[in-house]
Amino acid sequence: MKRNVVIAIAWALTFTSIAPAKAQVVLDLSLITCKQLLDSDADRQALIGSWMSGYFSASKNISTLDFRYVKRNRAVVGNYCKTHKSDTVMSAMQKNWR
Numbered sequence: 870m871k872r873n874v875v876i877a878i879a880w881a882l883t884f885t886s887i888a889p890a891k892a893q894v895v896l897d898l899s900l901i902t903c904k905q906l907l908d909s910d911a912d913r914q915a916l917i918g919s920w921m922s923g924y925f926s927a928s929k930n931i932s933t934l935d936f937r938y939v940k941r942n943r944a945v946v947g948n949y950c951k952t953h954k955s956d957t958v959m960s961a962m963q964k965n966w967r
Contacts, residue, residue, distance in 0.1 A: 898917065898920060898921070898924075898958065898959065899957065899959050900957065901917065901957060901958045901959075902954065902955060902956065902957055902958070903949070903950030903951075903953055903954045903955070903956050903957070903958060903961055904950075904954035904955065905958075906950055906958050907947075907950055907951065907954070917958065918939070918942075918943045918946075919939075921946075921958065921959070921962050922934075922939050922942065925962060925963075925966050942962070942965065942966055945965045946958070946961050946962055946965050946966075949961050949964065949965050
């Protein structure tokens with residue numbers, strides 16, 4: 870009887886320990902600080918920059934995408950963030966977006 874309980878517990882532990890880890894799937898972009906953005910990998914920085922570009926373009930009712938401005942805005946916001954690490958990225962973009 871004890872052997873069956875031990876086997877059942879071992880079986881349960883085996884399958885619960887190999888369950889995949891849950892990734893962060895929700896990101897509140899209004900709370901991300903410049904420091905957090907600068908500490909992120911290049912892919913995440915590009916994703917956040919692209920989302921912010923679309924967000925601010927939509928807020929100004931702009932439906933076209935000019936890659937020159939996207940590149941310029943990413944560079945300007947990045948430089949701003951280097952000296953204002955405690956600011957949110959949203960506020961950095963509001964102050965520097967063109």
